[in-house]
Amino acid sequence: MDTAYMTIEEARQKLRARTISSRELTGMCLARIRRYDGSLHAFLTVTEDEALSAADEADRRIAGGLDGPLLGIPVALKDLFTTKGIRTTAGSRIIGSYVPPFDATVVYKLKEAGAVIVGKTNEDAWGHGSSGENTDYEPTRNPYDTGRVPGGSSSGSAAAVASGMCLMATGTDTGSSVRLPAAYCNLVGLKPTYGRVSRYGIIPMASSFDTIGHITRTVRDNAMVLGVTAGHDPYDATTADVAVPAYVPKTTGTLKGVTIGLPKEYYGVEGMDPDVAKTIEDAVLVFKKLGAAVRQVSLPHTGAAMACYYILVPSEISSNLARFDGVRFGLGRDTFGPEAKRRIMLGTHTLSAGYYDAYYRKASKVRTLIRKDFADVFGTVDALLVPSSPTPPFRIGEKTADPLTMYLSDIFLCPMNIAGVPSLSVPAGFTRGLPVGMQLAGPQFSEPLLYKIGAAFEKETAYYNVHPEGF
Amino acid sequence: MGQQKRSAVSLTRHDIQHAAALAHLRLSTKEEETLSPQLTRVVGYISELSATPTDGVEETSQVTGRSNVFREDVVDPSRSLSQDAVLANAPDAYNGFVKVKAILDGES
Numbered sequence: 406m407d408t409a410y411m412t413i414e415e416a417r418q419k420l421r422a423r424t425i426s427s428r429e430l431t432g433m434c435l436a437r438i439r440r441y442d443g444s445l446h447a448f449l450t451v452t453e454d455e456a457l458s459a460a461d462e463a464d465r466r467i468a469g470g471l472d473g474p475l476l477g478i479p480v481a482l483k484d485l486f487t488t489k490g491i492r493t494t495a496g497s498r499i500i501g502s503y504v505p506p507f508d509a510t511v512v513y514k515l516k517e518a519g520a521v522i523v524g525k526t527n528e529d530a531w532g533h534g535s536s537g538e539n540t541d542y543e544p545t546r547n548p549y550d551t552g553r554v555p556g557g558s559s560s561g562s563a564a565a566v567a568s569g570m571c572l573m574a575t576g577t578d579t580g581s582s583v584r585l586p587a588a589y590c591n592l593v594g595l596k597p598t599y600g601r602v603s604r605y606g607i608i609p610m611a612s613s614f615d616t617i618g619h620i621t622r623t624v625r626d627n628a629m630v631l632g633v634t635a636g637h638d639p640y641d642a643t644t645a646d647v648a649v650p651a652y653v654p655k656t657t658g659t660l661k662g663v664t665i666g667l668p669k670e671y672y673g674v675e676g677m678d679p680d681v682a683k684t685i686e687d688a689v690l691v692f693k694k695l696g697a698a699v700r701q702v703s704l705p706h707t708g709a710a711m712a713c714y715y716i717l718v719p720s721e722i723s724s725n726l727a728r729f730d731g732v733r734f735g736l737g738r739d740t741f742g743p744e745a746k747r748r749i750m751l752g753t754h755t756l757s758a759g760y761y762d763a764y765y766r767k768a769s770k771v772r773t774l775i776r777k778d779f780a781d782v783f784g785t786v787d788a789l790l791v792p793s794s795p796t797p798p799f800r801i802g803e804k805t806a807d808p809l810t811m812y813l814s815d816i817f818l819c820p821m822n823i824a825g826v827p828s829l830s831v832p833a834g835f836t837r838g839l840p841v842g843m844q845l846a847g848p849q850f851s852e853p854l855l856y857k858i859g860a861a862f863e864k865e866t867a868y869y870n871v872h873p874e875g876f
Numbered sequence: 877m878g879q880q881k882r883s884a885v886s887l888t889r890h891d892i893q894h895a896a897a898l899a900h901l902r903l904s905t906k907e908e909e910t911l912s913p914q915l916t917r918v919v920g921y922i923s924e925l926s927a928t929p930t931d932g933v934e935e936t937s938q939v940t941g942r943s944n945v946f947r948e949d950v951v952d953p954s955r956s957l958s959q960d961a962v963l964a965n966a967p968d969a970y971n972g973f974v975k976v977k978a979i980l981d982g983e984s
Contacts, residue, residue, distance in 0.1 A: 503965055504964070641946040702945075712921060712923075727900075731966065734965035741901070750901070752894045755922070757894070763923075763926065768922075769935035769936055770934070772932040808917075812918070824939065
């Protein structure tokens with residue numbers, strides 16, 4: 406077994422058996438960051454000293470017979486996650502030297518669970534992007550092909566996990582930002598149910614869409630981490646007062662009794678790469694072999710989703726970014742990067758007098774129709790299976806000249822954020838040497854079922870054993 | 877929907893300048909020239925939403941199903957920050973306050 410590509414599950418066994426220490430594990434991750442990050446640009450801040458002392462503390466606790474779900478496990482945090490005493494930039498220059506005085510709730514929970522934080526990861530600034538190229542720093546590269554994007558906006562988190570720099574990294578998903586980079590880097594990425602994980606201390610993008618997820622190598626690791634991060638938080642009034650169930654599935658392997666829907670609007674569409682389509686078709690055969698019933702369904706308002714999203718989300722962005730005025734922290738508004746300015750301008754326009762009814766109010770109604778599509782379909786099937794992207798990872802620079810083309814990269818991903826339902830992106834295979842991802846989406850709070858379906862597929866296919874060459 | 881419909885909506889330099897003023901953004905001439913065609917194309921795309929019938933449909937503003945989440949009006953010291961911590965990132969501070977330029981004597 407290659408130590409750099411251990412799962413959290415394997416690392417925990419070794420840590421408890423004392424065949425590896427957290428210091429060794431953390432030291433290995435830090436060494437890989439030093440060796441590879443000059444070319445991948447996954448990290449904006451590396452917290453070497455803090456990580457090594459947290460690792461030593463974890464080793465002391467393990468020696469003392471203590472345990473924690475992530476005790477001694479090296480993890481990385483997207484730079485939208487507020488970290489006490491550690492620079493938090495949101496991928497932007499405007500708050501490039503901001504050092505927060507508090508921890509986000511999720512950061513607090515991960516620390517309590519024993520996680521060792523190795524650094525803060527690169528991203529499209531403020532979460533605005535699908536490729537990582539909208540960072541105000543150096544764009545992150547895809548470890549599977551460094552001429553291609555890793556997907557965004559949680560670009561650094563995906564590249565870091567995929568190249569063995571940490572065992573898990575956090576992300577945020579407002580319209581694609583955990584699932585697309587997971588799909589483009591052969592990883593598992595969760596966009597949880599809206600309100601399942603606290604947003605407190607996560608720099609907001611679009612508050613009624615933002616969800617707090619994470620990226621791992623396996624479905625089982627992903628489920629274990631959600632057990633740490635999920636739950637009601639008095640600091641975030643939109644968190645659900647719903648009990649946190651056991652997420653890690655028993656790997657029975659069979660999916661008998663599970664009905665999976667294939668929404669016809671997501672298949673055979675214009676711009677769909679035929680090799681990606683074939684990879685998803687092959688995955689459907691695996692689900693059938695595992696005993697699942699598969700049937701075609703319809704989400705009739707899918708075609709309106711992107712327009713709905715690009716009215717509501719920039720509107721919320723223009724409001725959220727209004728607070729950055731350089732008075733209490735950060736620099737002046739002139740320092741915003743081009744994409745942030747574009748979205749502020751778009752949202753300000755759609756909210757302005759004379760346009761509100763035609764855009765914001767209209768889109769809020771279409772949002773109701775899209776939610777109803779999902780509610781209706783989940784009356785007939787347990788979960789949906791759809792591609793995560795119409796294409797494999799695209800080339801750096803391929804879509805930067807035309808913002809609309811970049812926006813349309815998220816066509817299969819943003820409807821779940823509009824509806825507030827959970828969706829898990831799972832590796833579906835490879836085409837032309839590049840990773841292909843697929844999503845399992847379900848009704849609100851159906852994460853246990855999505856993990857069960859994903860784990861059964863993962864046990865059968867084990868794509869997580871395929872690592873990028875040269876790392 | 878076709879190209880013809882998309883070109884029906886456009887954001888002129890004047891529209892751009894109006895939105896920039898509302899958003900407190902100072903844009904260079906070059907930025908205005910870049911944003912005008914880019915946003916025209918995006919606004920053309922989102923304007924297609926008008927073709928989706930929504931008569932009698934309620935608006936959705938959030939998806940939690942929750943309303944009126946209250947808490948006791950009591951200070952929780954564990955979540956309070958000291959004045960020093962709050963001011964640590966401020967560009968300028970004086971006597972425990974954030975220091976700003978006067979804003980009332982210029983144009984409105």
